[in-house]
Amino acid sequence: MLLGSVEAGGTKFVCAVGDENYKVIDQETFPSKDPKETLQRTVDFFKRFPELDAIGIAAFGPVEVRLNHPDYGVITKKTPKVAWRGINIVDKIKNEINVPIFLTSDVNGSAYGEYVSAKSHDEGVESVVYYTVGTGVGAGIVIDGHFIGALGLQEMGHVKVKRHPADLAFKGICPHHGDCLEGLASGPTFDARLGKNGKEVPITDPTWDIMAYYLAQAAVQTTLTVRPNKIVFGGGVMSPEFLNMIREHFADELNGYVDVPPLDEYITMPEIENNGSATLGDFALAKKVVKVGEGHAFAIDR
Template identity: 30%
Template sequence: MSKNEKEEHLAIGVDLGGTNIRVALMNKMGQILQEGSRLTEAYKSRDYIIQNMIKMINTVKGDYQIKGIGVGSPGPINQAEGRILDPPNLKSLHQCPIVEMLQSEFRDIPIYLENDANVAALAEARVGAGAGKKSVIYITVSTGIGAGIVIDGKLFVGAQGNAGEIGNMIISEKGPQVANLNTGALEALASGTAIERVGRERLGIDGGAKEVFALAMAGDSVALKIVEEVKTYLSIGIANLMHLLNPSIFVIGGGVMQSGEWLLPQLREKTSHLLFPSMRSHLMIEPPMLDHKVGVIGAGLLVFT
């Protein structure tokens, strides 16, 4: 590591998840130099979790001078206050002033907080599948559905930081009404939770998207119909975003897409048919490149925005 890199161009990324905390020392190119992970133990107290995080940061930091610490957390968050609000899988950290708590330990180091979908989008846009592209929309299809928008290398978060909440985008007025989502919202129709619900209702199974996809690949007609519906709903959502923002590329990740990565070519074709003919040749839908490190890399890159 060069002297300049040691003094000026290092950051620490923290990926705070419901299951694991990942921490990495990295440079502005997203290259990880030191890293560590441990269980979040989300059932334990706020102080226990934050102190664990501080220990991990100090371990990877060593005696290096760093430019800042970026934290990616499940939303919702209040970025202006540096506070985690009420993510379902981190109940111990509800209303947690995480930036203030970290700042009390790392007094002279700037702390940055962003939601996990946005940091994943930043990572894929800067050093992943969207590298070199002018505009990138990263969509995660997992337990829920969300998106991050990166334009000219910078996150677009909207007036109150809520840009990208596409899970609540209305896709079908005849769709289900689930939790606090709109009736017929994309997340209620095509997320992992939605696929699990429909699989239970129509197939009597509890294996979630993975089992539905396996049955579809084996030729089960009911499972095939469920998968076809999911592709339709996702393609409508992507087409809406294409007409609205016309990004250079869509990067689609998340647990559902990992289980059904074979869906991607069909999703491209289905989406293409919903676009103006002149836009079809410009549609790019690709899988992510950074896998499970996307969160920690994106968190570190917050420091260099």
């Protein structure tokens, strides 16, 4: 079996082909700039593998993933990448590479990869929530091998959080909601607050602790609503030191109200190295869709 993966990120596309054991056979990375050029490079990559059985696509968005929706496969007008608004990310690939496709969000793909990885060495793992913290904030939920949601993808980066006492003057940067989680804790908020990239800000700067306070609230909300086996934080903003801050605030906010595993096991960074969570997740979703035909984020193997 030959499986394809498209990690369609807002900054770059990572296309890969792997075997049924999810081992990468070949991979190519290129910038996600002009939609026509980027999708043509994607098609050209997969045309090198005529025995391909299926493709999993984990796309930036918001993207319409409901198969029965007339805009299935379309990057919606809510995306900050203006050139991609209204672009159908599935059509171009499907028209030239005639194999079943599973479409979901970029963070759902990563969540599924982490779920498969955790499940492979721990039979007790039935649910994983994956937060990505980078240019934006998003999250994916996998429960017993399935995504959730009936009307569309989750937008957990846009929940409201309690404001940090030292951050009340900051209005947030989300163009839709101002001071939602993404507006307060995504990577670009460093520039908005301090006038410089987060990579230039030492971990001792109080801004890191403020952002950890917000992300810990998201983890508490997830704990109390979903009750997952583990919560994973990935994305360009994350580091082990920052994760420890999140754990500390999480413990304070949860205040022992419900039982959770030890925090170094419950709140983690990705198990899969080199940002490979989405690629593994795409392979696994492509493998599932080989048997059932087209698939999307909510209806497969149910």
